[in-house]
Every structure is written in C-alpha cells, then in structure tokens.
Amino acid sequence: MKSKANFFFIILTFAISCTPFFVRKLKEEPTVRILLQKNPEKLELSSDSKIKLSIAEKNTLISGKISIYFNPYLRIITSEGTIEDPTLPITVHPMNKPIKIDGKLYPGIIKILKSYDILIVNEVKIEEYLKGVVPYEIGKLQEDQIEALKAQAVAARSYAMANIKSGEPFDISPTIWHQVYEGLGEPNHLIERAIESTRGIVATYKGKVIDAKYSSTCGGVTEDNENVWIGEKIPYLRSVKDSKGSGEPFCGKSPHYRWERIYDKKEFFENVKKQIKELFGEAPGKIEWIKITKRTKTNRVRTIEINTDIGKFYLEKDAIRRLFSDYRGSLKSLMFQIKVKGNQIIVSGKGYGHGVGMCQYGAMEMAKEGYNYKSILNHYYKGIKLEKLW
Numbered sequence: 366m367k368s369k370a371n372f373f374f375i376i377l378t379f380a381i382s383c384t385p386f387f388v389r390k391l392k393e394e395p396t397v398r399i400l401l402q403k404n405p406e407k408l409e410l411s412s413d414s415k416i417k418l419s420i421a422e423k424n425t426l427i428s429g430k431i432s433i434y435f436n437p438y439l440r441i442i443t444s445e446g447t448i449e450d451p452t453l454p455i456t457v458h459p460m461n462k463p464i465k466i467d468g469k470l471y472p473g474i475i476k477i478l479k480s481y482d483i484l485i486v487n488e489v490k491i492e493e494y495l496k497g498v499v500p501y502e503i504g505k506l507q508e509d510q511i512e513a514l515k516a517q518a519v520a521a522r523s524y525a526m527a528n529i530k531s532g533e534p535f536d537i538s539p540t541i542w543h544q545v546y547e548g549l550g551e552p553n554h555l556i557e558r559a560i561e562s563t564r565g566i567v568a569t570y571k572g573k574v575i576d577a578k579y580s581s582t583c584g585g586v587t588e589d590n591e592n593v594w595i596g597e598k599i600p601y602l603r604s605v606k607d608s609k610g611s612g613e614p615f616c617g618k619s620p621h622y623r624w625e626r627i628y629d630k631k632e633f634f635e636n637v638k639k640q641i642k643e644l645f646g647e648a649p650g651k652i653e654w655i656k657i658t659k660r661t662k663t664n665r666v667r668t669i670e671i672n673t674d675i676g677k678f679y680l681e682k683d684a685i686r687r688l689f690s691d692y693r694g695s696l697k698s699l700m701f702q703i704k705v706k707g708n709q710i711i712v713s714g715k716g717y718g719h720g721v722g723m724c725q726y727g728a729m730e731m732a733k734e735g736y737n738y739k740s741i742l743n744h745y746y747k748g749i750k751l752e753k754l755w
Contacts, residue, residue: 388567388569388572388573388574388752388754389754390754390755391565391754391755392755393755394490394491394492394565394755395490395491395526395529395755396473396488396489396490396491397488397489397490397491397494397525397529397536397537398476398486398487398488398534398535398536398537399486399487399489399494399535399536399537399538399539399546400484400485400486400534400535400537400538400539401466401471401475401485401486401487401539402484402485403482403483403484403485404435404482404483405435405483405485406434406435406436407432407433407434407435408432408433408435408466408477408485409430409431409432409433409466409467410430410431410433410457410464410465410466410475411429411430411431411464411465412459412460412462412463412464412465413461413462414459414460414461414462415427415428415460415461416428416431416457416458416459416460416464417457417458417459417460418431418441418443418455418456418457418458419455419456419457419458420448420451420452420455421451421452425443425445426460427443427444427445428444429443429444430443430444431443431457433455433477435483438450439451439453441455453477453478453479453483454476454477454478454479455476455477456474456475456476456477457474457475457476457477458474459474463548463549466485466548469547469548469549470548470549470550471487471489471497471548471549472489472490472493472494472496472497472548472549473487473488473489473490473493473494474487474488474489475487475488476488478534480534484534484535486534486535487548491522491525491526492560492561492564493549494525494546495518495521495522495525495560496549496556496557496560497546497547497548497549497550498521498544498545498546499514499517499518499521499556499559499560500547500550500553500556501545501546501547502517502521502544502545502579502725503517503725503728503729505553505555505556506555506729506732507555508555509732509733510729510732510733511555511558511559511732512731512732512736512737512738512741513725513728513729513731513732513738513741514555514556514559514732515559515562515563515737515738516723516728516732516738516741516742517559517579517723517725517728518559518560518563519563519566519567519568519577519738519742519751520568520577520579520722520723520742521544521577522563522566522567523567523568523569523574523575523576523577524543524544524576524577524578524579525537525544526567526574526754527573527574527575527576527577528543528576563738564753564755565753565754565755566751566752566753566754567751567752567754568601568742568746568749568750568751569749569750569751569752570600570601570746570748570749570750575601575746575749576599576602577722577723577746578590578602578719578721578722578723579721579722579723579724579725579745580716580717580718580719580720580721580722580723580724580725581619581621581716581717581718581724581725581726582616582619582621582622582698582715582716582717582718582724582725582726582727583607583614583616583716583718583720583724583727584607584614584616584622584698584700584714584715584716584717584720585606585607585608585614585616585617585622585715585716586604586605586606586607586614586663586720587604587605587607587663587720587721587722587724587745588604588661588663588665588699588719588720588721589602589603589604589661589663589721590602590721592661592663592665592667592682593682593683593699593719593720593721594682594683594719595682600747600748601746601747601748601749602721602722602746602747603747604662604663605744605745605747607724607727614727615724615726615727615728615730615731615734616716616724616726616727616730617730618726618730619717619726621697621716621717621726622715622716622726623713623714623715624697624713624714624715624717625711625712625713625714626689626693626696626711626712626713627709627710627711627712628689628691628709628710628711628712629708629709629710630705630708630709630710631708632691633689633710634652636689636690636691637652637655637671637688637689638650638652638673640687640688640689640690641671641673641678641688644678644680644684644687644688645678647675649673649674649675649678650673650674650675651673651674652671652672652673653672653673653674654671654672655669655670655671655672655703656669656670656671656672657669657670657703658670663700663720664700665698665699665700665720666685666699666700666701667681667682667699668680668681669681669685669688671688682699683699683719685699686698686699689712696712696714697714697716697717697718698714698715698716698717698718698719698720699714699719699720700714700715700716700720701713701714701715702714722745722746723741723742723745723746724745727745728741728745731744739751
C-alpha cells in the first residue's frame with residue numbers, strides 16, 4: 366500500500382507557505398489581523414466605554430452589551446434596539462476602552478466578515494498584539510530573564526510580519542498553529558518593557574523578514590525545517606546545538622527536557638488503529654508491528670512504518686506525533702524511543718514542540734547566563750540581521 370500521509374501534510378504547509386515581508390522603513394506601525402472565531406452561533410461584546418457599530422457606512426454609538434446572533438439569521442440586539450439582517454461586514458470600534466468578548470479583552474477593532482464562513486477578526490497594531498502573545502508563549506519571567514522576553518518579542522513580531530497576507534480576510538490564528546494570542550491580560554511591566562525596548566525591531570534574512578519559528582524545548586539540538594514540514598530548506602532555520610561548546614544544553618533545566626509516556630499495550634494498539642482511521646480513512650483490524658525507519662541527524666524520528674492486516678501505512682515528519690496521541694495529547698516531540706516492557710509500551714523522549722528555530726527554555730537560560738537578546742536570536746537563527754522598521 367502506498368503511503369497516504371501526503372494529504373495530512375496539507376494542513377502543515379501553512380508553516381512555510383507565506384510570502385516573506387520585504388524590509389523597508391514604515392511610516393507607521395502596521396496592523397495584524399487575527400482570526401478569533403469562525404462560524405459562531407452567538408457573539409457577545411461589551412466595553413466600559415461606548416462602542417461605535419459600523420454597518421453599511423452607517424455609524425451608531427452603543428452603550429452596554431451587544432448580542433449578535435447568527436442562526437437562524439443574522440440579527441443584533443443592543444440597548445438601542447434590534448437590527449434585523451444587517452449587511453456584512455460589520456465593524457465594532459471601541460471608543461476609549463478595549464472590547465470584551467467571552468471574558469477576554471481585545472485591543473483594536475473587531476470585524477465580522479463573510480468569506481466562505483462567518484469570520485470574527487481582531488485588527489490590532491502589532492505592538493499591542495505582542496502584549497497578548499509574549500506572556501502566553503514564553504510566560505511571565507523574572508528580571509534576570511528579560512533578554513529572553515526581548516528575544517521572544519522580536520521573534521513574535523517577525524513571525525507576525527512575515528505572515529501578513531494581502532488579499533486575505535485575516536493573517537493568523539490565535540492558537541499554537543500560529544502564535545497563542547489571548548488579548549489583553551493583567552499588565553506586566555517587565556513584558557511591556559521588553560516589547561517597548563525592541564519596538565519595531567524584526568529579524569531579517571537577505572532583505573526579508575524571517576518566518577521566525579520557535580518552540581518550548583529543543584532537547585539539546587534544534588531541527589532543520591524540512592525535517593518537520595514540507596518545503597524547501599530555509600537557511601536561517603538550520604539545526605544548531607543548544608549549548609556553549611560541549612557543555613550542558615541551555616534547555617537542560619526545562620521540565621520537558623526528558624519525558625516518558627507509558628501506555629497499556631492493548632490500549633496503545635487500539636489507539637493507533639483509531640489514529641490510522643482518522644489520518645488515512647481506513648480502519649485496520651490488527652497492527653502487526655510499528656517500526657521507525659528513518660531518523661534525522663538530530664535523532665528525531667523522520668519516518669515511521671505501520672504494518673497492518675490491510676497493508677502498510679507510512680507517516681513522516683511532524684504528523685508522527687499525532688499517531689501516538691491519546692487523552693494526554695500528541696507526543697511532546699519527535700526525539701523519542703519506543704520499547705516494550707511486559708504489558709506496557711514505553712515511549713521516552715526529549716524536548717517539547719517541533720524543535721525548529723528558537724528554543725524558548727534555552728533562551729531563558731541564555732538570558733540568565735548573561736546573553737543579550739541579539740546574541741540569543743543570532744544563536745538560533747543563522748545569518749540574520751536585526752533591523753528597526755518603525
């Protein structure tokens with residue numbers, strides 16, 4: 366049976382498919398558009414100040430809560446009355462205070478658009494956007510790790526700039542598939558200082574803003590991009606050792622540096638059969654064996670072969686992590702070994718995430734050891750320049 370894994374890689378091509386943003390000085394800070402929701406049943410918005418509702422070039426000032434229902438037809442209920450079947454797009458402008466949606470505060474404006482789906486999009490200036498990304502991507506760190514926060518701010522800013530898509534209704538999602546974005550949380554002065562002190566600074570390679578990948582813990586060595594996703598080799602996303610010389614990896618203190626997952630043998634194989642059906646559309650009755658057939662130079666699993674009663678299946682690259690997923694989620698990384706012990710399957714590994722680009726726990730330790738954010742970024746992204754665009 367030929368490998369049927371290629372269809373699954375379609376959902377991963379976003380990782381390297383964007384057109385990089387060419388470097389040029391900008392007159393003003395750019396805006397990024399984040400897809401917050403798709404096809405909601407209902408949307409409730411509020412603000413501590415008045416809200417301007419723009420529909421078909423008509424503006425209305427609203428006080429209090431706005432409830433928008435999408436089924437069975439579009440209608441808006443406000444303190445000013447009900448608007449039946451309004452024309453899309455609808456723009457929601459806060460006058461002085463941010464907009465609250467489902468308990469989260471969002472800066473900028475909210476747009477309700479009709480593409481193939483109904484889309485709820487937050488349009489926000491990039492520096493404000495970073496305040497909702499940095500604390501959720503790398504955490505709220507201590508003063509001695511501010512250089513790691515600065516590195517994270519530059520990486521996240523670069524990633525956002527590289528993924529701006531002209532002609533599309535939105536640029537990025539607020540999840541781990543792009544960058545986690547939670548809107549405006551409690552103010553954190555250290556994070557705000559890190560963002561402001563790097564304001565407008567992005568990482569570039571040969572005149573283009575880089576698609577700055579990063580993950581939690583690389584396990585001692587980062588990975589080449591083409592070993593994780595489909596696409597060409599990217600010069601600045603090359604594998605690097607996460608250490609100074611032959612010393613301990615910078616990310617060695619991460620709680621994810623070493624990990625182990627133990628499965629009951631019967632449940633393990635039942636779960637693999639379930640994943641095969643979801644990935645390939647076919648349900649094997651029996652798993653004969655599972656074999657790692659290729660590894661990368663960093664010892665990550667590159668190809669895996671599953672022999673079943675209905676033929677062989679192959680998975681490659683980051684899709685492999687899903688094969689062994691259960692209630693605990695996908696495997697933490699591709700740097701793993703499998704062994705059988707009695708009635709148990711033991712998967713042990715190192716690292717957390719795809720391992721490409723900046724290692725966040727490595728960056729934290731580098732900051733503690735006195736490296737500045739420029740050194741951190743140049744360690745993980747090869748051949749880059751740091752340039753201020755606004």
